[in-house]
Amino acid sequence: MLISLSAKNKTGFVDGSITKPITAGSTLRAWERCNSMMISWMLGVLDQNIARSVLYFKTVREIWLNLEERYGTASGTMLFSLQQSLFEIRQGSENISGYYTKMKMLWHQLDSLDPLPICGCTNCTCEINKKLVKSQEDRRLVEFLMKLNEGFEIIRGNILLMSPLPSISQAYRLLLQEESHKRLYQNVNISQANSEDTMAFGSRRNFEDRFKSQNTQNRHNFGDTRRTNSFFCDHCKMTGHTMQRCYKLHGYPPNGRNDKRQAAVVQISDEEPHKDPLDNVSFTAA
Incomplete structure (x- = not known):
């Protein structure tokens, strides 16, 4: 008002x-x-x-x-309520800005109810007013730093080592910079983790694709061999073809191998490599 x-x-x-x-x-x-x-x-x-x-x-x-x-008079109940709120407040899920704003509002309400005494001496040289304000600000700075979340230990220690202690506004700016640095570092780590997960997932997919392709080829080859070996010729008693395609029964192709002796040697050597292929060869007078 x-x-x-x-x-x-x-x-x-x-x-x-x-x-x-x-x-x-x-x-x-x-x-x-x-x-x-x-x-x-x-x-x-x-x-x-x-x-x-x-x-x-x-x-x-x-x-x-x-x-x-x-x-307009200060109430003991209101002072008790403000002091209790200051005692219980913590940063929690708030960022530095929100936490500082809450503390600042409580401090202002407390100042309005219980202001600092002011020296009324004429031409005062003791500077008691300045000393009282500095003492109150140092206490509030320590109170503000005590209730920060974990992770601000280093910057808090650096602030407390300063002599004289900085103002609350200066400490607030330093904490904001530290919070921005931590947020940037977390974003970089998240990006790197996502990249590593993507690379690992891609490598796994490539391995699975190669494994599936190899298994498919193996099944295909095995199926072809089994299908070829399933044919049996009742005429020459050999596998790999039937009587409808037997060269001994129907003759060899014009450009193919017509040497029966060599064909017999190849066929016998494929099935029974320990036997002599010339045992079944007969000679005539011609």
Whole structure:
């Protein structure tokens, strides 16, 4: 609400710096118009039950003081809830950006309820305010680093070794860079693993194809040999052909081998290599 009022240059009406003019005139009418306009703004953004409780106040300053009295003081229950949330929060499945945003929101709420004390000395030289802010920031930096996931040990150690400790914003930028580097490294490993799996699958497929082709050829050759050896000639008592194609019965082809002696030697040597092929050859007087 303060941000909205400040954007319209109307914060003087709620902090009491712009008071109601005493004398009637154009200044009083302008003040009343601005006061009524701001009352309507507040009633529009407040909860309905809260708006009813401040509906009959005459000035926006009175509404502001009443709301501040009722809700502006720090509550022990709210402080306990914020501290418990800070204690229980972990990075978990969140990335660095989401985890940092959650912590930042809780820190801001805690600052609004329990702000740091401010030195009010005139011409103060102790710089106590700066020291308090630095001390609070160092504690929050350690709290932020403690609850990171596993895998950030190295960058966390490097940050803690810095002297003085960096601000939370600087540590946040370093962690973002480390997270980007880890994500890039994981993507490269996944790509390499996929390439290796593809190559292994291709090699296996090639081996299986060659094995199937070889088995098919072997079955084909075995089938041809078995089919050829299944023929038997009842005339010459040899395998490999039938009587319909027996050269001894039907004669040898014109350009083929017609030497019966050589044919007998070849056939007998194929079936019975231990016998002499000339044992069955007879000689005539011619």
